[in-house]
Amino acid sequence: MKTSPSPTADTGSRHPARYWHALDDGRYQCDLCPRYCKLHPGQRGACFVRMREGEDMLLTTYGRSSGFCIDPIEKKPLNHFYPGSSVLSFGTAGCNLACKFCQNWDISKSRDIDTLMDAASPQEIAATAQHWGCHSVAFTYNDPVIFAEYAIDVADACHAAGLKTVAVTAGYITELARRDFFSRMDAANVDLKGFTDDFYVKLCGAHLQPVLDTLCWLRHETDVWVELTTLLIPGHNDSDEELTALSNWVRRELGADVPLHFSAFHPDFKMDDLPPTPPDTLRRARRIALDSGLQHVYTGNVHDIDGDTTRCTGCGEALIVRDWYEIRSYRLDARGACPHCGTVLAGRYGAVGAAVDKAFGARRIPVAIHRRP
Template sequence: MNTKPAPAAEVGSRHPARYWHRIDDGRYQCDLCPRLCKLHPGQRGACFVRMREGDDMLLTTYGRSSGFCIDPIEKKPLAHFYPGSKVFSFGTAGCNLACKFCQNWDISKSRDLDTLMDEASPAEIAETALRWGCHSVAFTYNDPVIFAEYAMDVADACHARGLKTVAVTAGYISECARRDFFSRMDAANVDLKGFTDDFYVKLCGAHLQPVLDTLVWLRHETDVWVELTTLLIPGHNDSDSEVTALANWVRKELGAEVPLHFSAFHPDFKMDELPPTPPATLARARRIALDAGLKHVYTGNVHDIEGDTTRCASCGEPLIVRDWYEIRRYALGNDGHCPHCGSVLAGRFAAVGAAVGDAFGARRIPVAIHRHGT
């Protein structure tokens, strides 16, 4: 299998891909994710951005982005990873899942690479994030697994400058690639789409078990801070039984203090005939998960101060009170201790963002990369 680091590429060029091998019939098998696409010359994988060109396997979006923005870290969503801090966010195009309900379908389903007008080298991204006072860089908007080579190079550049890195991902990655990829990540929000294989097959064009395997591996074999998000879709993955099964699995396999976010669906892409998720559904799912023993359960895409509030897992004291992405109260010390009972809140905390009274809030700032020499 070809897993060796590729030589440096010019920004915007086609970049040699890793994680593939030649099979007996002459096709190249991409081993990056569980889809295992098998390609003749000129063919692209299901993600669209990885292709075989002659005898080469290429990533066609290296150094190219659908846009750069500064977001609150809570928007990823991450509630226990340097709350209130700024994160430099970007994505590319394409996806290795085929979710009919995709909320970013204009990016993830794009087949027009010419729309990726923003270009930046890994060093330029890291330098721009630092210049804007960001604490971390997030690979988001579309799944960074499919642009792994670019994401890993950016992550290396970020770490060299003291920046943290965040993967917002569906976790659909092969065992052979995940060690390299997540070794470069400090945090991950993994989108657990639902909790039945039938849901994954019919609505995502994928399977559940590889995602569960990634989650268990991340939680027990790495130091990556992990939070989960499940988009609740009316009539498809929001039943009491499925939410209960999901919560019980998280408690048993990942631990009670792993944060779980239930997010509201809005009609989009190929499921625009459905109604949006009622706030009551999110509140009910949150109560089910809390009753199942999870300590930190949040609601998203709705106005719910209680569902946004971080409480001490031991005494229940409200430690971080949020109103959407605005932090109204921050009672943690830099070490993450509860001032009421002294218990340590699970997560990553330091003198940044809300901890120093300088929370970024609900702003979203589009950013242009200033290329060297321009």
């Protein structure tokens, strides 16, 4: 792995990239994700934001963001990571996958640096999260794997300020890079986009196995709290057979207590000719997953209080009742224990959950970077 010293970044400047090596034919191979892009001078990787310039490999979006918002943590979605807390969310531009159904394509497929309107140093992002009373900072909207150097520096600044960090990612990262990246993350929601390689190849321009490898490694080799999301696309990844195979794999390889979210597709990007996912499809998927032995299965992007509610795995009591992202009832103590039977729920909890602001709801609040005088 080639690395360059990491200077104090000028926000908006190009930044030395890590995770690459020179090939015998003179090209540079990017080793950040399983695409392994091989670049001549002046070329960019498939993600668009990592490029070779002369003898250097650069990240071209360090210190730049497409915007900052305060979200409820449930929007990531994370239902077992300090439920009810607020999170400062941001992304940059570009992506290392090519999903034809991308719901954030205006950001992830952007080739225009003007998309990145907000400049912010890692320390300014941490200060902004503190200023607005956020419990954590989330790298989201586009995949943070491709801006790993920036995400790592922001995460270090957040931890120094006592904040948690969250990666919302497709998990398409190499074994070489994932240790550095996820060692800075407290939680991750990983998009398991489907459960066949054919789906990944045809609709995402990627492969399934590296994602499964990342998931197994996260679950068994790290302390990162992990939840999964699968966007159900009518006629493509929503058959009973595929949902059963996916659910059985999660239970067998990751564990029955790993939360799984089934989310509704809406027509967008290159798949705007399909219908939205029917709510009944999400409920069917949830039932299949529960019948397969998974303990915490949720529905997303639809109105479904039962599919939003967290129940005790011991006695079945409703412990966190949600309506969309609004918490209607919170009945866990700081350990995450059920008040009825004492069963401790899988996840990360604490005093932040007990003091949840139930009025925060589903609001997404755009904010400006807090710059100290």
